Amino acid sequence: MQRLVSLLSLFLLTLSAQAQDPAYEITITIKPFQNQYIYLGYYYGKTKPIVDSVRLDEKGTGVFKGNKKLDQGLYLIGYPDKSNYFELMVGAEQKFSVITDTANLVNTIQYIGSPENQRFNAYQKFTNEKGMAMDKAKRELAASTNKADSTRLTQLINETNTAIQDYRLKYVKDHPKDLLTLLFHVMKEPTVPPADKHPGGKYDSTFAFHYFKDHFWDDVYFFDDRVVRTPVFEPKLDKYFDQLIYPNPDSVIKEIDWMLGYASANAEMKKFLLVKFVNRYLNQKYMWEDKVFVHLFEKYFSQQNYSWMTERGRKTVFDRAYSLMANLLGNPAPGVELPDTAGKIRPLQELKSPYTVVVFWDPTCSHCKETLPRLDSIFQAKWKKSQVAMFAIAKESEGTKKDWMDFIKGHKLWDWTHVYYSKQEENNRVSAGVPGYSQLFDITTVPTLYLLDKDKRILAKKIPLEQIDEVLAFKLKGQ
Structure with missing residues (x-):
């Protein structure tokens, strides 16, 4: 019985040790940093989230480790001030060591226990060498003054490009499961046949x-x-x-x-x-x-x-x-029924015209005060003769009906249909469980313009008046 208990204790201790064994363990020794934090991050689309950090000891060594395996991908070791970093591959093997010196990163870095990162570093060294040769050739080509030099340098650049492509093709063939192979596939663009x-x-x-x-x-x-x-x-x-x-x-x-x-x-x-x-x-x-x-x-x-x-x-x-x-392009616009300047309800759908420009605005909005007179100028000069209708919905904010009426009168906007959308009307609709017109027309800023056809279907929305004019000109030309 005592032996059974001892064996059971040993078994439980073994399980406990296994449970505590880290799923990933990446040891970093990086000169010249010491007694500072470095960071482990990765690319996620266009972002670089940090997943771990470790404080380096006096020898510049620290260990990233955790009980859950890292998702595979291209990772980053961030410097203490987070201003720079170097890249490494995290694949199926997640227990390895890295030794490097930031003074000459690519040429001094050593990976122990990670053949995939060793291959990655070999590729980095190769492309660094070829890249410097290509940059030198391009500078000389730009400064060349005779055909012989231009031909020679162009050939050198082409040969260097070919060497890089050949390296990648061989790598893909020899190491099809490596993350670097995946990178090459994503980076590759199709070559159109001659x-x-x-x-x-x-x-x-x-x-x-x-x-x-x-x-x-x-x-x-x-x-x-x-x-x-x-x-x-x-x-x-x-x-x-x-x-x-x-x-x-x-x-x-x-x-x-x-x-x-x-x-x-x-x-x-x-x-x-x-x-x-x-x-x-x-x-x-x-x-x-x-x-x-x-x-x-x-x-x-x-x-x-x-x-x-x-x-x-x-x-x-x-x-x-x-x-x-409620306002998808090509669909009928939501119905609007609001009072005009005389208090009479004016439904949007009852306007009889081949095209209707709907404008949401606010009498206290400075941009609206600038835009509406310009809109009326275009209307009077071009749209009115084509029987385009103007339906202006004034959305109450800090102003009053008097502000609304004064603006209409002051700018002589007599040929428009004007309706007033009060705060009270908005609250009444929301309280009754009916979407407000601001929601139905997706009004987040004012002024906002819509262009409707004769059936009040949405032809254009939320674009500047100049573009409304262009769309109208195109439509009227095609009538």
């Missing part, structure tokens, strides 16, 4: 564009979350949407759904992309992007909860979606 390989045997710009787009993500997998912990993935994502996707909601939505379809196999990757897309389309750069945000909400947020999403973040997404749903 013109004689295009349809018809001559250069075809449409073929070249589609080839480049279709092969842009070759060897990059949206279920591999290591890519988000690199500095190259998010810029590549931005380039794809900014330069290769047609600026249209259906095109953008198709690409988002395609990416998230693959990313659904990896919770971290799905989180990264959802946060990226929500932040991008929360405040739209272009009018049509409202549909993209509403699609994101309806498909990925309205019926799903995420552990990583705070209540505040969830409320922001839901509130923004509800504000946009």
